[in-house]
Amino acid sequence: MENIAPQLYTLLVFMVIGSIVAVETKNLLSAVISVSAVGFALSVAFLLMGAPDIAITQLVVEVLVLIILIRGTILLDNTAVETHTDTLAVVASLVFFGLLLGFGAMIFGSRGFPEFGEPLMRVSRVYVQTGLPATYAANIVTSIILDFRAYDTLGEASVLFASVLGALALLRKDGKVKREEEAAA
Amino acid sequence: MTVYFLCAVLLTMGLYCLVAKKNIVKKIIGVVIMDYAVNLYLIIIGYKKGGVAPIIDKTTNPELLERFVDPLPQALVLTSIVIGLGVLALMVSMVIRLYEKHGTFDMSQISKLRG
Numbered sequence: 001m002e003n004i005a006p007q008l009y010t011l012l013v014f015m016v017i018g019s020i021v022a023v024e025t026k027n028l029l030s031a032v033i034s035v036s037a038v039g040f041a042l043s044v045a046f047l048l049m050g051a052p053d054i055a056i057t058q059l060v061v062e063v064l065v066l067i068i069l070i071r072g073t074i075l076l077d078n079t080a081v082e083t084h085t086d087t088l089a090v091v092a093s094l095v096f097f098g099l100l101l102g103f104g105a106m107i108f109g110s111r112g113f114p115e116f117g118e119p120l121m122r123v124s125r126v127y128v129q130t131g132l133p134a135t136y137a138a139n140i141v142t143s144i145i146l147d148f149r150a151y152d153t154l155g156e157a158s159v160l161f162a163s164v165l166g167a168l169a170l171l172r173k174d175g176k177v178k179r180e181e182e183a184a185a
Numbered sequence: 186m187t188v189y190f191l192c193a194v195l196l197t198m199g200l201y202c203l204v205a206k207k208n209i210v211k212k213i214i215g216v217v218i219m220d221y222a223v224n225l226y227l228i229i230i231g232y233k234k235g236g237v238a239p240i241i242d243k244t245t246n247p248e249l250l251e252r253f254v255d256p257l258p259q260a261l262v263l264t265s266i267v268i269g270l271g272v273l274a275l276m277v278s279m280v281i282r283l284y285e286k287h288g289t290f291d292m293s294q295i296s297k298l299r300g
Contacts, residue, residue, distance in 0.1 A: 009187065009188070012188060012191040012195075015191075016194050019195055019199070019202075019218045022202075022214055023201065023206070023211070023218075028208070028211070031214055032210075035217055039217075039221060042221050042224070042225060045228075049228055049231075049232045049236075050232065050236045050239075051228055052238050053259060054228060054262055054266070057263055057266050057267070058224075061270045065217065065270065069210070069213070069217075072210060072213070081208045084207065086205045089201065089204040089205030090201070093197055093201040093204060093205070096197060100193045100196065101193060104189060104193065116188055116232070118234065119231050119232065119255040123257055124231075127257065128250055128253050128256065131241070131256075139240045139241075140240070140256040141239060141256050141263065144256055144257060145263060145264070149260060149261075155264075156267060160267060160270075160271045162271075163268075164274070166275045166278070167275050167277075170281075170282050171281065171282070
């Protein structure tokens with residue numbers, strides 16, 4: 001595909017609209033559904049930009065995000081949210097947006113940061129050239145995450161394990177002390 | 186250049202949701218939106234015009250090798266997406282515990298309580 005700009009802009013505008021709906025809607029369940037729509041559009045955008053591995057991962061993760069968030073919101077009988085305006089938060093967000101645009105203009109304007117569609121690829125050129133002969137992996141992304149940068153993946157697995165342990169510790173119904181008390185009684 | 190601008194808009198929407206809303210589930214949704222914006226930004230940086238996915242097969246010649254998109258941001262974003270899921274699971278379990286203890290999702294009511 002030669003020119004993906006129109007499809008990409010359509011998806012990005014859809015994502016921005018979806019996030020505005022997710023932020024401003026009064027019902028929590030519709031907010032969760034809207035943020036999932038944003039995530040699925042993100043998956044299509046990844047596919048469009050030549051990243052099928054990321055698109056598949058994003059799709060799976062998005063389904064799990066939807067399930068987890070619905071588990072979190074289904075507790076409420078009344079899922080409506082009362083609205084209020086927080087002027088300080090609006091001002092803080094606008095200041096942050098201005099800073100983002102300012103720094104963006106600085107690095108994209110004069111510091112030689114590449115334009116859209118022209119990546120630097122200074123490090124990646126080595127991976128692309130030596131990926132197949134050095135690791136025998138046809139997929140360069142796989143050869144990076146499992147061979148060239150395997151320690152990153154080890155760290156990812158540790159973080160995931162730690163977060164699952166934390167979630168289990170928070171969610172279990174009865175603690176060890178209570179069970180021992182019951183056994184003693 | 187406009188794609189970077191739209192990414193910045195998405196990030197700002199997430200930050201606004203995180204800062205302004207009192208409902209904790211809304212705050213979590215803000216974090217998720219910021220997560221999406223950052224991942225999308227990293228993938229956009231690695232995109233090459235007319236690029237193809239970095240997967241080698243029998244028909245790949247050295248000329249096609251030059252058309253590969255940048256695989257390095259893709260590998261790192263793969264890690265980032267999965268970690269985002271882990272963080273979300275931890276946040277939602279905290280919210281479930283808070284709701285069981287206080288019976289509300291409203292952050293201003295929860296912070297009023299002193300035990």
